[in-house]
Amino acid sequence: MSILRLSTRGLTAVLLVGGLVAAPTGPAGAKPADAGRVRHLPNRIHLPDGFQPEGIATNKLGTAYLGSLADGDIYAANLRTGGGHRISQGNGTPAVGMKLAGRGLWVAGGPDGDAKVVNVRTGKVTAHYDFTDSTSFVNDVVLYRGSAWFTDSQRPVLYRVTPRRGQGLSSARVRTLRLRGAWRQVPMQFNANGISTTPDGRALLVVQSVTGKLFRVSPGTGRAARVRLGYQLTNGDGLLREGRTLFVVQNQDNKVAVLRLRKSGRSGHFVRALRRPSFDVPTTIARYRSSLYLPNARFTTPTATKYWVTRVRP
Numbered sequence: 001m002s003i004l005r006l007s008t009r010g011l012t013a014v015l016l017v018g019g020l021v022a023a024p025t026g027p028a029g030a031k032p033a034d035a036g037r038v039r040h041l042p043n044r045i046h047l048p049d050g051f052q053p054e055g056i057a058t059n060k061l062g063t064a065y066l067g068s069l070a071d072g073d074i075y076a077a078n079l080r081t082g083g084g085h086r087i088s089q090g091n092g093t094p095a096v097g098m099k100l101a102g103r104g105l106w107v108a109g110g111p112d113g114d115a116k117v118v119n120v121r122t123g124k125v126t127a128h129y130d131f132t133d134s135t136s137f138v139n140d141v142v143l144y145r146g147s148a149w150f151t152d153s154q155r156p157v158l159y160r161v162t163p164r165r166g167q168g169l170s171s172a173r174v175r176t177l178r179l180r181g182a183w184r185q186v187p188m189q190f191n192a193n194g195i196s197t198t199p200d201g202r203a204l205l206v207v208q209s210v211t212g213k214l215f216r217v218s219p220g221t222g223r224a225a226r227v228r229l230g231y232q233l234t235n236g237d238g239l240l241r242e243g244r245t246l247f248v249v250q251n252q253d254n255k256v257a258v259l260r261l262r263k264s265g266r267s268g269h270f271v272r273a274l275r276r277p278s279f280d281v282p283t284t285i286a287r288y289r290s291s292l293y294l295p296n297a298r299f300t301t302p303t304a305t306k307y308w309v310t311r312v313r314p
Contacts (some may be wrong), residue, residue, distance in 0.1 A: 003197065005295055008020060008116050009209050012020055012146075012264050016214065020168065023224070024167060025147050025229055026167055026206060026287065029254020034051070041079060041080060041288075041291060041311060042081070042082040042311065043077075043078065043181065043278075043287075043290075043310070043311045044258075044278060044309070044310060044311070045064070045077045045082050045084070045095065045308060045309035045311070046082065046129070046275040046306075046307075046308050047066065047077070047084075047295075047307040047308055047309065048075065048086070048307075049305045049306065049307075050070060050307075051066070051068050051070065051075065051307045052067075052069040052070040052297065052298075052302070052303040052307060053066045053067065053069070053070055053071070053075075053295035053296070053297060053307055053309070054058070054067055054069045054094070054095070054096050054097070054283050054284070054295065054297055055067045055095065055096055055097040055098035055107070055108070055140075055238075055281070055284055055295070056098070056238075056284055056286045056293060056294070057098045057099055057100040057105060057286055057293050057311065058079070058100070058243050058286040058287060058288045058293065059100060060288075062078060062079045062080045062288055062289075063078060063079070063101065064076070064077045064079055064250060064286065064288070064293055064309065065077075065087075065098065065105055065120060066309070067095025067096060067098055067107055067296055068090060068093075068094070068095055068096045069095070069096070069110070069297070070094075071091075071092050071094075071095050071109045072091055072092065072094055072095040072107075072109075073086050073088065073089060073090040073095070074086065074087050074090070074105065074107070074118055074120075074123070075087070076089035076120070077309065079288050079293065079311075082308050084172065086290050087118075087120060087123040088118050088123035088124070088125070089123070093112045094109065094110035094111065094112070095107045095108075095109070095110075095197075096108040096109065096110045096137075096139055096140065097139055097140030097141050097150075097151075097194075097284060098124075098139065098141065098237065099141050099142060099143050099148070100120070101143055103119050103120050103121050104117045104118070104119060104120075104126065105117065105118045105119075106141050106143070106148050108138040108140055108141050108150055108151075108176070109138050110137050110138060110139070111132050111136065111137050111237075112132065112138070113130065113132040113134070113136040113138055113152075114128065114129055114131055114138060115128075115129045115131065115138055115141070115148070115150055115161070116128045116129070116161070116268025117172075127172070127230060129159075129161055129172075129174055131150070131152070131159045131174065131176070132176075134155065135154050135155075136152050136153075136155050136212075137153040137154045137190070137283060138150050138151070138152055138159065138260055139151045139152065139153045139192065139193050140194050140195050140238065140284070141192060141195065142195045142196055142197060142204070142240075142287045143214060144197050144219070145219070146162060146163070146165075146202075147160050147161060147162040148160070148161045149195060149219070150195075151166065151193060151194070151195050151206060152192060153191050153192055153193055153209070154188045154190075154191070155185075155224075156178060156179040156183055156185040156186070156191065156192070156194075157176050157177060157179060157224070158175065158176075158177045158179065158192070158204070158206075158217070159175070159176055159177075160173075160174070160176075160177060160202075160219075161173070161174050161261075162175070163282070171306040173242075176224050177219070177222045179192070179206075179215075179217065179222055180221070181223035181225055182213060182215065182220050182222045182224050182225050182226050183208075183220075183224035184211075186210045186211065188211075189210040189269065190209045190210055191208050191209065191210055191211075191279075192208060193205075193206075193207050193208070193209045193236060193237050193238075194205050194207045194236060194237055194238045194239035194248065194249070195207075195239060196239040196240070196241045196246065197215060197265075197294045198261070198263075198264060199241070199243060199261055199262075199263045199264075199265060200263045200265065202264070202265075202266055203217060203218055203219060203264075203265060204216070204217040204218075204219055205215050205217070205227070205239060205241070205246070205265055206224070207233055207236035207237070208236070208237050209237065209238060211235065212232040212233045212234040212236060213226055213227075214226070214227040214229060214233055214248070214266075214312045215227060215229060215233075216238070216265045216266055218263075221275065223231060225266065227261075227265060227266060227267060227270050228266065228267035228268070228269065229259065229267070229269065230269060230270065231257065231259070231270035233248050233250060233257060234250060234253055235248055235250045235251045235252045235253050235276075236248050236249070237251040237283050237284055238283055238284025238285050239247040239284075239285075240284075240285045240286065240287065240292070241261075244260055244261045244262070244263065244285070245258065245259070245261075245271075246258075246260075246261055246268070247258060247259075247274075247285050247314075249283060249284055249285050249294065250283050251281050251283050251297070251299070252281055252299065252300065253282065254275065254279040254282065254311060255273045255274060255275045255279070256273065256274040256275075256282070256285065256292075256294070256312070257270060257273055258270075258271040258272050258274065259271060260314070274292075274312055274314060276310055276312060278296070278308070278310045279294070279310060280296040280297075280298045280300075280304075281292035281296060281297045281298055281299045281300055282295065282296050282297070282310065283295055283296075283297045290313065290314075291311050291312065291314075292311070292312045292313075293309050293312075294309065294310050294312065295307070295308075295309050295312070296308055296309070296310060
């Protein structure tokens with residue numbers, strides 16, 4: 001049974017009007033009015049030595065929030081200048097995938113089997129959720145239909161956190177949804193990883209890192225069906241969907257697969273791959289203006305101390 005620990009101070013700050021939703025993004029390839037100025041944005045955002053980034057979330061003001069695998073710190077980077085600072089001190093446990101809703105940053109907790117919400121203005125943890133005491137790795141999160149949905153790379157489940165309307169997070173419900181249908185868990189491997197939604201908004205998309213398969217998952221039953229792509233998403237990690245375009249980070253392959261999906265998300269096809277010399281095991285992806293940003297976890301360089309975020313023009 002999941003245990004919920006909450007602080008009531010400032011909880012309403014993590015909710016947007018009408019429910020828990022992520023900031024909307026435009027269609028892939030869209031050119032905002034200020035697109036001509038993106039050439040002045042730095043192509044590399046340097047992070048503190050030893051930071052070990054994994055997740056990233058951006059806002060419209062040009063701030064990227066990054067979590068540390070080393071100790072759970074949250075760092076705010078200015079994408080216009082390249083500067084930044086720590087806004088939240090971690091408790092020594094990892095911060096993995098994340099999504100931003102208003103001032104609330106939803107953060108997956110990796111091997112601790114938990115998640116938290118951090119107020120990005122104050123840096124304080126305003127909510128904490130323990131999902132399981134079993135071996136787990138809570139990896140990524142998507143905000144969907146008023147709930148936060150988390151993947152677990154070690155267990156064939158999704159975790160759902162649903163604030164009650166008008167009551168904030170103090171009465172949030174925590175539920176576990178078992179993956180079934182075509183889903184096959186591979187023991188002792190990383191399974192469910194990045195998570196997003198289908199273009200029609202009726203289901204979830206989950207990539208399985210070890211098999212390279214993408215699944216369409218019913219949020220009501222947990223039934224998973226393989227998305228027909230004709231392409232293998234080996235080492236699939238973070239997902240970013242914009243309209244019918246899905247970006248899938250393939251971390252140790254040092255590339256991003258660009259896919260075009262059917263509206264239902266039941267099938268799609270490979271369009272192209274994005275590669276950059278500065279990729280060093282990118283893990284996930286977020287947009288600001290007409291650029292994409294990817295933190296480099298450098299998993300294959302165990303002695304690494306230097307870390308950075310790579311900017312890509314798709």
